[in-house]
Amino acid sequence: MVERKRGFRKSVPTDPTSIETANKDLPDRVDEAYIVERIYSAVMEHRLPPAQKLNELKLCEAFGVGRMRIRRALLLLSDQGIVELEANRGAFVASPSPKEANEVFDARMVLEPAIARRVAVETPPEYLAMLKQHISLEGEARENSRGADLIRLSGEFHVKVALASGNLILRRVIRELVTRSSLIVGLFGASNHMDCPDGEHSDLLCAIERGDADTTASLMFEHLRKIKDGLDLAPPKPKEGDLKDILGLR
Amino acid sequence: MVERKRGFRKSVPTDPTSIETANKDLPDRVDEAYIVERIYSAVMEHRLPPAQKLNELKLCEAFGVGRMRIRRALLLLSDQGIVELEANRGAFVASPSPKEANEVFDARMVLEPAIARRVAVETPPEYLAMLKQHISLEGEARENSRGADLIRLSGEFHVKVALASGNLILRRVIRELVTRSSLIVGLFGASNHMDCPDGEHSDLLCAIERGDADTTASLMFEHLRKIKDGLDLAPPKPKEGDLKDILGLR
DNA sequence: AAACGAAAAGTTGTCAACAATTTTGATCTA
DNA sequence: TAGATCAAAATTGTTGACAACTTTTCGTTT
Numbered sequence: 001m002v003e004r005k006r007g008f009r010k011s012v013p014t015d016p017t018s019i020e021t022a023n024k025d026l027p028d029r030v031d032e033a034y035i036v037e038r039i040y041s042a043v044m045e046h047r048l049p050p051a052q053k054l055n056e057l058k059l060c061e062a063f064g065v066g067r068m069r070i071r072r073a074l075l076l077l078s079d080q081g082i083v084e085l086e087a088n089r090g091a092f093v094a095s096p097s098p099k100e101a102n103e104v105f106d107a108r109m110v111l112e113p114a115i116a117r118r119v120a121v122e123t124p125p126e127y128l129a130m131l132k133q134h135i136s137l138e139g140e141a142r143e144n145s146r147g148a149d150l151i152r153l154s155g156e157f158h159v160k161v162a163l164a165s166g167n168l169i170l171r172r173v174i175r176e177l178v179t180r181s182s183l184i185v186g187l188f189g190a191s192n193h194m195d196c197p198d199g200e201h202s203d204l205l206c207a208i209e210r211g212d213a214d215t216t217a218s219l220m221f222e223h224l225r226k227i228k229d230g231l232d233l234a235p236p237k238p239k240e241g242d243l244k245d246i247l248g249l250r
Numbered sequence: 251m252v253e254r255k256r257g258f259r260k261s262v263p264t265d266p267t268s269i270e271t272a273n274k275d276l277p278d279r280v281d282e283a284y285i286v287e288r289i290y291s292a293v294m295e296h297r298l299p300p301a302q303k304l305n306e307l308k309l310c311e312a313f314g315v316g317r318m319r320i321r322r323a324l325l326l327l328s329d330q331g332i333v334e335l336e337a338n339r340g341a342f343v344a345s346p347s348p349k350e351a352n353e354v355f356d357a358r359m360v361l362e363p364a365i366a367r368r369v370a371v372e373t374p375p376e377y378l379a380m381l382k383q384h385i386s387l388e389g390e391a392r393e394n395s396r397g398a399d400l401i402r403l404s405g406e407f408h409v410k411v412a413l414a415s416g417n418l419i420l421r422r423v424i425r426e427l428v429t430r431s432s433l434i435v436g437l438f439g440a441s442n443h444m445d446c447p448d449g450e451h452s453d454l455l456c457a458i459e460r461g462d463a464d465t466t467a468s469l470m471f472e473h474l475r476k477i478k479d480g481l482d483l484a485p486p487k488p489k490e491g492d493l494k495d496i497l498g499l500r
Numbered sequence: 501a502a503a504c505g506a507a508a509a510g511t512t513g514t515c516a517a518c519a520a521t522t523t524t525g526a527t528c529t530a
Numbered sequence: 531t532a533g534a535t536c537a538a539a540a541t542t543g544t545t546g547a548c549a550a551c552t553t554t555t556c557g558t559t560t
């Protein structure tokens with residue numbers, strides 16, 4: 001049995017611009033899933049902006065693993081639409097087009113009301129407690145103006161609702177879509193950042209607690225519609241004559 | 251510019267037991283997505299049984315690519331639950347446990363009715379034509395007793411319904427679940443293979459054409475429930491005294 | 501000074517070799 | 531014959547080197 005060398009874990013002086021500072025202690029075993037998870041989180045918290053270059057060597061240093069692990073993780077992320085792989089150019093955090101953004105929210109508006117309805121019909125009590133606690137966390141974050149936390153929590157709520165179905169497949173699907181939504185909000189979010197309007201998550205939880213399936217579903221639908229409407233998804237339409245107008249040559 | 255060598259494509263004498271016989275002409279560019287697609291298809295058509303070993307070298311020969319490509323494709327497949335990677339032992343077609351099987355059908359029963367409802371509300375006409383054509387294909391296959399085709403078509407119908415939403419994300423999600431369902435049916439399918447009962451797909455299409463959203467959703471739900479009920483998902487319960495009974499030592 | 505172009509540096513894609521582990525198969529023993 | 535034991539073969543996991551491509555740098559020309 002040979003002890004695997006993985007020497008330079010905490011000693012590497014990573015520059016502050018690197019994606020992952022290696023000072024946060026890494027787990028004993030860094031596998032693809034862990035790397036994916038960390039990048040997921042960074043995207044959800046708007047720490048990784050769309051189109052950000054993900055350099056393989058820098059990631060290797062940050063995670064203290066070989067290039068193979070990083071490449072495999074990037075492949076998984078690209079398969080989920082979080083990262084875009086360009087041949088010979090590398091990996092970039094995805095920057096969804098307005099069309100893709102529409103597709104993501106379209107999908108969410110189909111799936112999430114159905115999942116929420118199911119949760120309203122039958123929720124294991126431990127999950128209900130989890131949701132309650134989450135609402136109070138959101139409240140705290142809002143009062144203390146912890147904007148970064150609020151962004152993260154807003155997304156996490158939807159993931160937790162899916163988790164409350166007790167079905168990990170559903171959680172996974174929603175997690176993927178919520179993460180992509182984070183990128184979309186970062187790109188097309190209007191100035192008045194009403195990412196997840198104030199009381200809506202709370203209202204949703206109330207409907208769930210009452211077991212009111214129909215209300216739950218429609219609340220979720222309207223909630224998502226509101227978020228989507230808050231985006232500036234102007235389709236890039238290069239009409240005839242546009243150039244003249246833009247350049248003020250009329 | 252150097253022409254990439256990829257010499258031995260059609261000349262490799264693959265043994266007939268290999269998963270992919272290389273005689274079917276491969277596309278010019280074999281990338282991970284293509285390999286994943288082919289294995290997806292093989293699983294859907296019950297040509298790859300659960301727990302089948304997927305040898306890397308054999309796959310390399312079959313697809314005419316290097317080992318890296320194969321390993322990346324297998325990683326993607328494992329991420330989607332189609333393949334299981336066991337450390338140092340290799341890749342195997344997944345053989346879902348009864349619990350996982352439950353989870354898959356549970357997820358489908360939440361998601362697919364919602365998607366079908368959406369399709370009923372608004373269907374681009376070209377997709378409606380596609381569904382109609384599919385129904386007639388199923389009819390042909392059933393009359394001519396082409397069992398293999400029928401199995402494939404039964405699964406594909408659900409994927410096409412999702413596609414009819416016009417949303418590729420939804421299609422992708424359902425495709426993944428349908429493929430896993432193929433494995434499940436192969437494992438737990440009852441002897442009387444009522445995979446997708448006779449007229450149900452046709453009934454569903456009628457409801458969609460009428461634009462009857464509620465009926466569409468509930469038909470889809472009942473359809474899936476029926477398939478699930480047709481499975482033998484007996485949880486493996488090793489009760490006390492079972493062994494004696496099994497061995498006839500009473 | 502801006503534009504162009506070539507060399508240099510940096511990054512990604514691919515492959516082959518090696519190490520670690522598992523599987524196979526042969527031999528021996530009871 | 532069934533089972534145990536151990537070496538050989540096969541398979542997977544990992545690393546390092548190299549080729550192909552891209553980006554940057556820097557000198558030259560207009």
